[in-house]
Amino acid sequence: MSGAVTRTGLVDAARMQLRVIGALVIREMHTRFGRQRLGYLWLFAEPLLLGGVIALLHGASGGEGIRSSFEFFSIGFMLFQLLRGIVSRAPNTINANQTLLYHRQVTLPDLFFARHAIELAASAGVMALFVVAGIAMGGAAPDQPVKMILALVLMLLLAQGIAFMVGSITSEFEAAGYFVQIATFGIMPICGLMFMVEWLPPDWQEVALWMPTVHLFELMRDGQFGEQFRTFYDLSYIGWWIIGPHLLGLAGLRIARARVGLE
Amino acid sequence: MKLSPPTTAFEPAGEEPAWTPAPPPRRRRPWPIRLLRHPFAWLVLLPTVLAIVYFYLVAAPQYVSEARFVVRSRAEAPQPSLGNMISAAVGGAGGLSTAAEAHSVRDFLLSHDAVARAQDKIDLIAIWQRTEADLLARLRHEEPERLTKYYNGMVTAQLDGLTGLLTLRARAFRPEDARAIATTLIELSESLVNRLSERAREDSLRVAREEVAIAERRVLESRAALTRFREEQQDLDSAGSVQAAVATIGGLETALAAVQAELRERMAFMRPDNPALQVTRNRVAALERQIEAERSRRTQGGGALAQQLAGFERLMLERDFADRQLASATASLEGARMEAQRQQMYLARVVEPNLAVYPLYPRKLISVGSIFLGLSVAFGIGWLLVAGMREHAA
Structure with a gap:
């Protein structure tokens, strides 16, 4: 905080940070998919297969109306995939890229930003594919795509805050990473992917709405199905869930940076 | 760390003219100045101070x-009958339909329809544009859509899903205005419930009433047809006439049998040309002719008793059926x-709208506190991000 850095200095720094993140994205893609035959296509193939299988299983298992529909689970699963992809990869982000930290320009958040950009591209791309597939299979077009995009962006931010926290905690206590792996799957039945709040009895509805992801799934389904269902969501509640972990996580990463550098 | 240009803005306003010729190192400045030069002051403290000024001054x-009410139907009252007990055990459908009614009342209360009706009864626009209202909180646009938006900020209706209790809260700049809004809204909800209930009642009664009207018309028509038939045939009771005719023929046949017996008896001891025998023969012939005539009169031709009886019996049957239909239609009505x-809905007031003494809104401490907290956290994140960005340039 010397005060010597002026506004243009900040813009330069931001531009530099974007370049670093861009380079990190390319490196990450290469280390993850570079050696496989299909190459970068695996980025989309993995969630596509998972989401497709889950949607088909639920579709085949029967059920009433929308509960068994292809769109409900395939598109919902992509929102979940974004959260799962970001949070479950958070524990080893710092470890995997530790060597890069010898470059002064690479900061810890950059590593996370790069991974999150990849996850967002994968989830959003496959989700768009599923939307098109749903329409092609005779489903209705999304009612308000803006709300679905907003849900994606908010899910990215929510997952990012959590990922920062997870990353800074696991850099100190490595064992915490295993709990994160379990938790990302354990959260699946209660995160809002499997149900809509409207289906729950009234007293359970309140309990379900404590879960921030439930609000996001409701927001996305509001955009997806429009007025067909009553949806419950509170954007300010999600807002607190986004900025709280961001503050703690970013602060944690600054502490972690000092410790990681010592090794 | 300079996000905004306070440096240039503050240098001339510096209160210490003695320092200007040779400024000592930064650290020496007194802490209020240092705080004011920090972006935290501009991005967090200044908005918080503005919020404090607004909310407190x-x-x-x-x-x-606040008012609370429930939408109830009489069907929910426990009725000592087996059917009701069974349906209650299975999961009373009456309660569900009442919850649906409560939902529609809630939706009505938050709709433009309620705003328009309330505006007709009490002048909402004037209420929310009172002179004491401050610039930020008062109603600024009078178009119906924007009025509805403002209304939704000032009036809340919450439904407790379990009990069906509706809680209505209305805010205004004068206590009596708030109470007037709440009272009017309850009256509007009451008339809505009555309208819905009336409509459901009319629907279920209309079919039964139509059935009764049809049955009544049928009864009248059957009576009229019977009367017309009696007038045409000049006969009150065709069945009785038939019995009378049968009795007549029976009597004639008895007489004929007696005369024939007498004839045989006389033929045994009289000469064939005896005049007494001739008289008897004449009587037999006369009786046979008479029986023949009676038979043909009763059974053949247009006005024959057989036709008459058939028509009469048809009409009597029709009358019986019509009577029975009327009885059953009346019972079902x-x-x-x-x-x-039993199904009639009504709105029961649990808590009458109160006249506030102390203004609960705006919530000063909560608003100021959440503004300060939110800005601080946002500032913290921004600072961390910017600091991270700086590392790239360093």
């Missing part, structure tokens, strides 16, 4: 009037009326 007090009576 400018904002007009807003009074809340009675049932429908009782059912409608």
Whole structure:
């Protein structure tokens, strides 16, 4: 905080940070998919297969109306995939890229930003594919795509805050990473992917709405199905869930940076 | 760390002219100046101070009037009958339909329809544009859509899903205004419930009433047809006439049998040309002719008794059927009326709208606190991000 850095200095720094993140994205893609035959296509193939299988299983298992529909689970699963992809990869982000930290320009958040950009591209791309597939299979077009995009962006931010926290905690206590792996799957039945709040009895509805992801799934389904269902969501509640972990996580990463550098 | 240009803005305003010729190192400055030069002051403290000024000095007090009511139907009252007990055990459908009614009342209360009706009864626009209202909180646009938006900020209706209790809260700048809004809204909800209930009642009764009208018409028509038939045939009771005719023929046949016996008896001891025998023969012939004539009169031709009887019996049957239909239609109307009576919805006030004494709104401490907290956290994140960005340039 010397005060010597002026506004243009900040813009330069931001531009530099974007370049670093861009380079990190390319490196990450290469280390993850570079050696496989299909190459970068695996980025989309993995969630596509998972989401497709889950949607088909639920579709085949029967059920009433929308509960068994292809769109409900395939598109919902992509929102979940974004959260799962970001949070479950958070524990080893710092470890995997530790060597890069010898470059002064690479900061810890950059590593996370790069991974999150990849996850967002994968989830959003496959989700768009599923939307098109749903329409092609005779489903209705999304009612308000803006709300679905907003849900994606908010899910990215929510997952990012959590990922920062997870990353800074696991850099100190490595064992915490295993709990994160379990938790990302354990959260699946209660995160809002499997149900809509409207289906729950009234007293359970309140309990379900404590879960921030439930609000996001409701927001996305509001955009997806429009007025067909009553949806419950509170954007300010999600807002607190986004900025709280961001503050703690970013602060944690600054502490972690000092410790990681010592090794 | 300079996000905004306070440096240039503050240098001339510096209160210490003695320092200007040779400024000592930064650290020496007194802490209030240092705090003011920090972006935290501009991005967090200044908005918080503005919020404090607004909420504690400018904002007009807003009074809340609260009312609670339930939408009930008589069907929910326990009735000592087996059917009701079974349906209650299975999961009373009556309660569900009442919850649906409560939902529609809630939706009505938050709709433009309620705003328009309330505006007709009490002048909402004037209420929310009172002189004591401050600039930020008052109603600024009078178009119906924007009025509805503002209304939704000032009036809340919450439904407790389990009990069906609706809680209505209305805010205004004068206590009596808030109470007037709440009272009017309850009256509007009451008339809505009555309208819905009336409509359901009419629907269920209309079919039964139509049935009764049809049965009544049929009864009248059958009576009229019977009367017309009697006038045409000049005969009150065709069945009785038939019995009389049968009796006549029977009598004639008895007489004929007696005369024939007498003839045989006389032929045994009289000469064939005896005049007494001739008289008897004449009587037999006369009786046979008479029987023949009676038979043909009763059974053949247009006005024959057989035709008459058939028509008469058809009409009597029709009359019986019509009577029975009327009886059953009347009974089902009675049932429908009782059912409608039982299903009638009504709005029961649990808590009457109150006249506020202390203004609960605006919530000063919570608002100021959440503004400060939110800005601080946002500032913290921003600072961390910017600091991270700086590392790239360093």
